[in-house]
Amino acid sequence: MSKTMLPYVLLALGGVLISSISQVMLKKSAGKQYESLLAEYLNPLVFFAYVLFVAATLASTIAYKEVPLSMGPILDATGYIYVTLFGVTIFHERLDRRKLLALCIIILGIVVYAFGV
Amino acid sequence: MASPSQNKPSAGVMVLLHALLMVFSLSGITSKLAAQHPFLSWGFIFYYGLMVVILGVYAIGWQQVIKRMPLTTAYANRAVTVVWGIVWGALIFHEHISWQKVLGAAIVLVGVALYAIADHSAPEGTQEDPS
Numbered sequence: 001m002s003k004t005m006l007p008y009v010l011l012a013l014g015g016v017l018i019s020s021i022s023q024v025m026l027k028k029s030a031g032k033q034y035e036s037l038l039a040e041y042l043n044p045l046v047f048f049a050y051v052l053f054v055a056a057t058l059a060s061t062i063a064y065k066e067v068p069l070s071m072g073p074i075l076d077a078t079g080y081i082y083v084t085l086f087g088v089t090i091f092h093e094r095l096d097r098r099k100l101l102a103l104c105i106i107i108l109g110i111v112v113y114a115f116g117v
Numbered sequence: 118m119a120s121p122s123q124n125k126p127s128a129g130v131m132v133l134l135h136a137l138l139m140v141f142s143l144s145g146i147t148s149k150l151a152a153q154h155p156f157l158s159w160g161f162i163f164y165y166g167l168m169v170v171i172l173g174v175y176a177i178g179w180q181q182v183i184k185r186m187p188l189t190t191a192y193a194n195r196a197v198t199v200v201w202g203i204v205w206g207a208l209i210f211h212e213h214i215s216w217q218k219v220l221g222a223a224i225v226l227v228g229v230a231l232y233a234i235a236d237h238s239a240p241e242g243t244q245e246d247p248s
């Protein structure tokens with residue numbers, strides 16, 4: 001991987017993290033009771049979640065200036081790491097051993113891929 | 118989230134899922150095309166807008182697909198977007214395909230599929246959307 005590409009790869013990874021945070025906010029919102037359908041969609045939590053989602057798509061688009069298209073879905077796979085992390089820390093989900101193994105395989109794949117760029 | 122059908126999906130639904138995942142992969146192409154234009158130029162806005170439209174179509178289609186098949190099957194198959202990334206990258210943007218890239222992508226693909234399968238057998242209410 002070239003030195004010029006690295007900041008853009010980091011931007012893409014940051015975009016995936018922001019997107020995962022946005023997902024957490026939407027899930028938090030989905031677990032709440034709202035007075036009306038309008039309040040369910042137009043509340044600060046959901047609004048900010050969509051702002052973050054737009055920011056995430058902008059980050060990944062700007063990252064594509066240098067990041068190859070073929071690398072995009074590979075970097076997107078890091079979303080599984082964040083979702084697992086947030087699931088365990090925020091939603092108190094049980095950490096499945098097989099999920100942990102799957103995450104290790106995903107990370108290994110990303111590292112192997114990065115050596116080929 | 119509504120409980121998805123646990124029945125084995127029909128061939129038609131699988132074709133629909135893969136057509137949808139192919140459409141989703143097009144959002145990468147439009148995103149990459151947007152990146153080739155100056156930020157917030159008309160070219161950038163056009164391709165970025167097209168990407169948003171594709172993501173919207175995908176979101177609507179995804180809701181329909183997961184009504185007709187187990188969520189796990191849908192998520193495990195989503196790993197195919199890694200393959201589409203390599204195909205579009207090589208065909209449209211003339212990106213070099215090396216054996217390390219193919220091997221890395223294959224390992225990621227296996228990891229994503231395993232994650233989806235592990236998620237399926239996890240306790241109720243722990244399934245996540247990692248997108």
